[in-house]
Amino acid sequence: xxxxxxxxxxxxxxxxxxxxxxxxxxxxxxxxxxxxxxxxxxxxxxxxxxxxxxxxxxxxxxxxxxxxxxxxxxxxxxxxxxxxxxxxxxxxxxxxxxxxxxxxxxxxxxxxxxxxxxxxxxxxxxxxxxxxxxxxxxxxxxxxxxxxxxxxxxxxxxxxxxxxxxxxxxxxxxxxxxxxxxxxxxxxxxxxxxxxxxxxxxxxxxxxxxxxxxxxxxxxxxxxxxxxxxxxxxxxxxxxxxxxxxxxxxxxxxxxxxxxxxxxxxxxxxxxxxxxxxxxxxxxxxxxxxxxxxxxxxxxxxxxxxxxxxxxxxxxxxxxx
Amino acid sequence: xxxxxxxxxxxxxxxxxxxxxxxxxxxxxxxxxxxxxxxxxxxxxxxxxxxxxxxxxxxxxxxxxxxxxxxxxxxxxxxxxxxxxxxxxxxxxxxxxxxxxxxxxxxxxxxxxxxxxxxxxxxxxxxxxxxxxxxxxxxxxxxxxxxxxxxxxxxxxxxxxxxxxxxxxxxxxxxxxxxxxxxxxxxxxxxxxxxxxxxxxxxxxxxxxxxxxxxxxxxxxxxxxxxxxxxxxxxxxxxxxxxxxxxxxxxxxxxxxxxxxxxxxxxxxxxxxxxxxxxxxxxxxxxxxxxxxx
Numbered sequence: 354x355x356x357x358x359x360x361x362x363x364x365x366x367x368x369x370x371x372x373x374x375x376x377x378x379x380x381x382x383x384x385x386x387x388x389x390x391x392x393x394x395x396x397x398x399x400x401x402x403x404x405x406x407x408x409x410x411x412x413x414x415x416x417x418x419x420x421x422x423x424x425x426x427x428x429x430x431x432x433x434x435x436x437x438x439x440x441x442x443x444x445x446x447x448x449x450x451x452x453x454x455x456x457x458x459x460x461x462x463x464x465x466x467x468x469x470x471x472x473x474x475x476x477x478x479x480x481x482x483x484x485x486x487x488x489x490x491x492x493x494x495x496x497x498x499x500x501x502x503x504x505x506x507x508x509x510x511x512x513x514x515x516x517x518x519x520x521x522x523x524x525x526x527x528x529x530x531x532x533x534x535x536x537x538x539x540x541x542x543x544x545x546x547x548x549x550x551x552x553x554x555x556x557x558x559x560x561x562x563x564x565x566x567x568x569x570x571x572x573x574x575x576x577x578x579x580x581x582x583x584x585x586x587x588x589x590x591x592x593x594x595x596x597x598x599x600x601x602x603x604x605x606x607x608x609x610x611x612x613x614x615x616x617x618x619x620x621x622x623x624x625x626x627x628x629x630x631x632x633x634x635x636x637x638x639x640x641x642x643x644x645x646x647x648x649x650x651x652x653x654x655x656x657x658x659x660x661x662x663x664x665x666x667x668x669x670x671x672x673x674x
Numbered sequence: 675x676x677x678x679x680x681x682x683x684x685x686x687x688x689x690x691x692x693x694x695x696x697x698x699x700x701x702x703x704x705x706x707x708x709x710x711x712x713x714x715x716x717x718x719x720x721x722x723x724x725x726x727x728x729x730x731x732x733x734x735x736x737x738x739x740x741x742x743x744x745x746x747x748x749x750x751x752x753x754x755x756x757x758x759x760x761x762x763x764x765x766x767x768x769x770x771x772x773x774x775x776x777x778x779x780x781x782x783x784x785x786x787x788x789x790x791x792x793x794x795x796x797x798x799x800x801x802x803x804x805x806x807x808x809x810x811x812x813x814x815x816x817x818x819x820x821x822x823x824x825x826x827x828x829x830x831x832x833x834x835x836x837x838x839x840x841x842x843x844x845x846x847x848x849x850x851x852x853x854x855x856x857x858x859x860x861x862x863x864x865x866x867x868x869x870x871x872x873x874x875x876x877x878x879x880x881x882x883x884x885x886x887x888x889x890x891x892x893x894x895x896x897x898x899x900x901x902x903x904x905x906x907x908x909x910x911x912x913x914x915x916x917x918x919x920x921x922x923x924x925x926x927x928x929x930x931x932x933x934x935x936x937x938x939x940x941x942x943x944x945x946x947x948x949x950x951x952x953x954x955x956x957x958x959x960x961x962x963x964x965x966x967x968x
Contacts, residue, residue: 510679
């Protein structure tokens with residue numbers, strides 16, 4: 354156990370949900386009994402309008418965590434210091450408890466694909482990522498946490514498993530981990546691995562936060578679409594992760610086909626059932642069944658217009674009279 | 675064939691070249707850009723990317739390739755919803771597909787994805803045709819609306835109210851500078867795209883749901899756009915109103931701005947004076963001006 358104790362000493366914020374603009378009015382009107390909110394940093398760092406105003410209002414009442422999708426910690430391109438500066442400013446403004454992003458890269462040669470692209474798990478990548486995490490931590494001066502992304506390929510050049518890479522990365526860079534339980538499930542399915550092995554292998558005292566989400570099952574592979582309920586096997590993994598860590602801040606993400614806020618909130622409250630020995634009361638896994646029934650069985654065609662869009666896609670629609 | 679693992683920068687440049695290639699993964703990995711980085715013969719993708727029990731390396735890479743285009747086209751459509759509705763999804767996406775190749779995102783934020791789309795539409799317009807003006811102007815309108823929505827604003831700040839201008843001596847008013855709010859934008863369009871935008875939204879939201887809004891005939895339209903209470907507002911302007919507000923936005927004293935309005939107006943002096951009073955009363959009530967600098 355790290356000398357700082359579980360969660361690197363960070364508070365367990367309880368059960369939170371991702372803040373999405375479609376819920377702004379509901380949240381402001383009803384001030385729901387949610388423990389905390391996670392924001393997508395990129396939706397707010399440049400905002401001079403309502404999104405930032407709403408966030409400021411919420412930050413007075415709720416704990417806020419900033420979750421980014423553009424840091425590109427694994428890229429060979431230089432870090433974007435303008436972006437980091439904006440993160441730091443916003444974090445100060447909303448008293449963000451910590452700032453997170455993903456173990457991935459989003460583009461090189463100045464481009465941004467706006468996707469969470471996989472890194473090869475090599476010694477070279479590890480040195481590169483650790484060095485950049487240290488720089489980011491120095492700049493942000495706020496707890497920094499990295500998430501395991503969903504992935505759809507692995508590289509032949511990798512010399513270690515993802516869990517080994519993440520464990521060494523967290524120890525060497527002295528950073529926290531955001532364990533996305535759904536991503537473990539999705540990636541393990543896609544790479545023919547055992548998700549429990551992944552979760553058991555991590556340094557549990559470094560896990561500061563969990564993510565939960567729904568995904569889509571295309572039979573041959575899973576895609577991290579964040580568009581539905583959390584399925585039973587993911588809840589089972591959550592139960593295991595909860596046991597191994599002693600419980601950490603838990604957040605539900607829902608980014609497409611976003612339901613009314615109470616549905617979202619109810620979904621994350623289900624986590625309480627898995628914090629003890631209770632089993633889920635009702636059958637679940639509908640998202641898998643529905644997606645499987647309608648999923649294409651043929652190989653994926655290039656640039657299919659019906660192809661699913663994995664997380665992240667974040668755009669706030671303007672309000673125009 | 676066992677090959678030495680390429681360095682991180684090589685893998686990433688190769689991966690990006692392959693999954694963002696407009697013709698898909700097979701074409702992308704065979705294209706010069708990818709081949710210069712990692713030379714692969716046909717069927718050798720799996721020397722770089724592992725296959726899974728269910729999918730080949732090409733199929734797995736195609737998940738990223740599909741997602742790249744699907745995500746960015748969806749986002750571009752969100753930036754220009756009325757233009758997308760006007761063109762239909764297929765035509766919009768074909769424009770978007772070309773656009774993303776010419777102007778790939780170089781920003782950390784998707785909020786800038788559509789920044790060059792109006793320019794792209796203008797650059798790629800067919801020669802000797804007027805109708806592309808409609809698309810360009812509608813795109814420009816929608817982009818401006820989005821920027822005003824989330825750009826700097828004046829919520830919570832004191833603005834010039836109608837009564838503030840009532841007692842000012844004419845000479846002092848003429849010499850003063852009436853500073854517009856930071857979010858005020860003026861647009862000149864060659865088609866009445868603002869009116870079209872309104873009709874399209876009504877068609878989408880109201881009783882005429884699903885009904886196509888006809889593309890309008892060409893005709894100049896002048897519009898002021900600003901944000902008040904975090905909601906974007908649109909105002910159709912006459913030519914003299916546009917001239918006046920343009921001069922004020924350029925920092926001209928009120929007297930010069932009034933002269934610009936008079937030059938653009940057909941009204942006689944008395945008629946213009948009455949009109950000006952009504953305009954300023956309306957604009958100050960609507961929050962057009964931040965302050966009056968003597």
